[in-house]
Amino acid sequence: MLSGAFAGVRNIERLKKLATRSLSAQAATAPAESSSEFYSQEYTEELPRQSNTTTIAHALESRPANSFIGLLSSIHFASTYNPRRTTRDELKHEINRLLRTGQHRAVLKTFDAWTSSDSVEEFQNLLSHDEFSYIMGELVYYQKGLQNRRGVGALLSQDSIKSDSDSAESWEYQQTIRKIYSNLLFRGEGYIYSRSKRNSLGVTHYDLNVKDYENLIQLEVNNAKLDLASKWFQRFEQQYPDNSHYLRMTYKLWLLRFVVYAIALPSNWTVIPTAVNTVKKDPVRAAFKSRKHWLVLFNEFAQKQYLILGNTHFTFDKDAITTVIYSIANSREPHQIYSMVKELWGIDEKGRMVSGFKKHLPDDPRYPDIDILRALVISLVYNYQAVSSMIFVNAFQEHYGVDVIEGSKHFWNLLFKWAELTSRFCEDKALQYFLRKTKTKLVTPGQRGNFTIQEAQKSPDFDYEGFLTFINDLQTQRRRLMDELWKCYKMCNAGFSPRVFVSYFAVLKESTDDEKIYEYLTEVALQLHLHLLSKDSYNQSVSEGTMVVIRDIYEQALRSLIDMKGLAGDLDVISVIIRKWTLDGDMKNSLQKFVESREAAYERLMRMRNEKQEAEIQEDADEGLLGIMV
Structure with a gap:
């Protein structure tokens, strides 16, 4: 295009x-x-x-x-x-x-x-x-x-x-x-980024104005280069020394200051491993050592922002509110978010309206909408407060009539992304956590600190059934969260979102529930039908792009289902899936080539499974013979 x-x-x-x-x-x-x-x-x-x-x-x-x-x-x-x-x-x-x-x-x-x-x-x-x-x-x-x-x-x-x-x-x-x-x-x-220009621009042929600084900072923020974005703030202060830069700070520059120094942008948030998972995500592309606590920036903003228009009235509208919420979330202080919600909108942690609280009028810039609700929900999910985030979704709909349908695609995108990411777990790491919490005593050659399930089972102190229950609880919590979100998403009819479908299927793949996977494929096929337009339609080109994405999601889901069956040894089912669920000849050929590339792996696993089964049968037979001889 x-x-x-x-x-x-x-x-x-x-x-x-x-x-x-x-x-x-x-x-x-x-x-x-x-x-x-x-x-x-x-x-x-x-x-x-x-x-x-x-x-x-x-x-x-x-x-x-x-x-x-x-x-x-x-x-x-x-x-x-x-x-x-x-x-x-x-x-x-x-x-x-x-x-x-x-x-x-x-x-x-x-x-x-x-x-x-x-x-x-x-x-x-x-x-x-x-x-x-x-x-x-x-x-x-x-x-x-x-x-x-x-x-x-x-x-x-x-x-x-x-x-x-x-x-x-x-x-x-x-x-x-x-x-x-x-x-x-x-x-x-x-x-501009050469070694000789790092600390000072020196003599230049062009004087950057405030809009230029906004452009350069925003450019680096877009690309997660916060170290370079901070350099432009430093040079802005060099160009206007003795705190005179505050006189030229625009509202956008103030918000960018939070975005850069307090990481007030979800796409730049860092995810660190937890007690039960190994997920690690750090999108910031270079070492950034100039981070500041959100409260330091907030106090600076509160004291100096009046210089923008010479107005002593404190400006705190929707954009500032969402930016501050994201800053707090990055600082891992969800309790501050709860306090903020109660102070600004009179809703407590249980979703109830505080008695006697006077709500803002709809034309007040602080009146909540889908953008503010998105910031709250994403921030809480990021801080592993998924249940509380759902409470706030219901509360803001009930008390403020926030519409989670119109213009809410970005809301669901981020919600599914962070819900799937933060609910992941790794069985190996979950085992180490379980052993520590139950204080299981294990004796192994060499103290490595990480034990396999086979090593743990050798200990009489190891509660194997308890561990299986623990893993099942983690799986159940993850599936219930994503199932509930998926149900709400479909009820809201918010429109097609690739992130939502891909995130939900990531959880479906972990289960062996074929019925849900087939329901998912049916839903994707329905979306493909809904976006099918006549060639004479004025927005046919836009629809074609969306259909390519939906088709890609559908085929990837089929590949995962086929792979699941192949690895489980259900090779006969694969041909049936291809015959019944492919949309056309091109997809059929693509999937057949995929199966050919995986056939060797399927057959190897099948052979290993058969050999193990034969060995177990032989072992049982030997034990039976030994019992007769005794």
């Missing part, structure tokens, strides 16, 4: 031609531009006002987005006023068209070429600083989408080809955006 739009160079050439015409016109003459055109105003960064006299109209007019698209409003007056559009105006409209139609690569490549050339100063005359920063922000946001798509690809792809393609495109955007800023700052004389 995107590759087709970017296959040619016509868009880039058009931008270059417009730029050349603009530069040529400027070289020949410099006509005065109409003062009514917003683009003729050069961006001049001023300190935030220290009074509360800024009007809403002025605040909206001064936004970067308005700076870039404001010119389009002049079309409304075309009947009475139709000024001649300059080449610069055409250039900006072309950039806007490319961004609006998803052709971000053309803009990215053009900016790279312009900033890499000797005409970088002329390029800066084509777009004001404010306009350039806004466009770069759009590219950063697009790269974030590529990262998310890459995650879905890695979740589903069998051969990882599509995942690698998405990863390469995301990496290209990341590197090119860095290069564009590097070109502006150093004109080819250095790189």
Whole structure:
């Protein structure tokens, strides 16, 4: 889809031609531009006002987005006023068209070429600083989408080809955006992350404005490079010393400060092994030693945030609330989350409304919605408080009418992801935990600290039945949690989500309940039917992409079922599954090739199983003969 739009160079050439015409016109003459055109105003960064006299109209007019698209409003007056559009105006409209139609690569490549050339100063005359920063922000946001798509690809792809393609495109955007800023700052004389630039930017050819800092920090956050994101906060403080940077801190920068230093983003959370599992996950891609406790950042925010608009009233809206909740969750302090819920919304840990609590009005920025509920639930599940999280889901629906259907796909995505991840267990590690808790005495050659089940069974102190009960309890808790979530998800009819289906099937694979697996396959097939659209449909391309994902999930589930049967020795059932459950000839051929690749393993296990059975029969026969002889 995107590759087709970017296959040619016509868009880039058009931008270059417009730029050349603009530069040529400027070289020949410099006509005065109409003062009514917003683009003729050069961006001049001023300190935030220290009074509360800024009007809403002025605040909206001064936004970067308005700076870039404001010119389009002049079309409304075309009947009475139709000024001649300059080449610069055409250039900006072309950039806007490319961004609006998803052709971000053309803009990215053009900016790279312009900033890499000797005409970088002329390029800066084509777009004001404010306009350039806004466009770069759009590219950063697009790269974030590529990262998310890459995650879905890695979740589903069998051969990882599509995942690698998405990863390469995301990496290209990341590197090119860095290069564009590097070109502006150093004109080819250095790189923003080179060793000589680590502690200080030194002399630069380009002064970063606040929006540039937001872009660079957000870019590194998107890619889990928190060490690099923190460098831009440090350089922001260097550029505005003696705490003057607080005067320029925007609301977004404050939230990014939590995201970077307190890891207030679930995708960057670390998962460490517990007493019963070996799960380890650390998405942060480099050693990050500048972490700060959420309360330190919160106190700083509470004391300094009024400088944003010179307003002494404490700003604490939905975005700030969710960010703080995620910060607390990362600090592993669920009790603080319970206190926060009780303080802000009057709901106690049992889901009851506190007597006498006055609820916020629906138009209050603190009134809870699906985003706040998602932050609460995910944070509690991450801290192994799954039961409490479900209590809050019910409580917020009952007391505040939070809708878990409309716009809730992201809610279910994260909930299933963390519920599956945090409920995993490893039998070997669970055994070590059980031996410690029951204080079982074992004598083995060499004190290794880890015992196998065979070694444990040699001890008269080992409660084997108790251990089996313990493992069964862990399995039951995990299955019940995911079954309950799956039931709620289907009742809510929240729409198809790959993460939900894949996470739920990860638990189904661990059981031998064929009926549930067949029910799951039926549900996936239903989703495929629901997304089947006519070729003449206007959103056929979107539906095709979703159908590819659903089909991939369906085939992977069939492969797992076939593998389960093959490893269990039920080889005769495999051909029946392929005949009855494949959707078409292509899937049938794919699964038959999969079976061929696994046949040797199935036959080897079958042979070992038969040999073991024969040995046991022979051993019983020998013992019987020995008994007769005695």
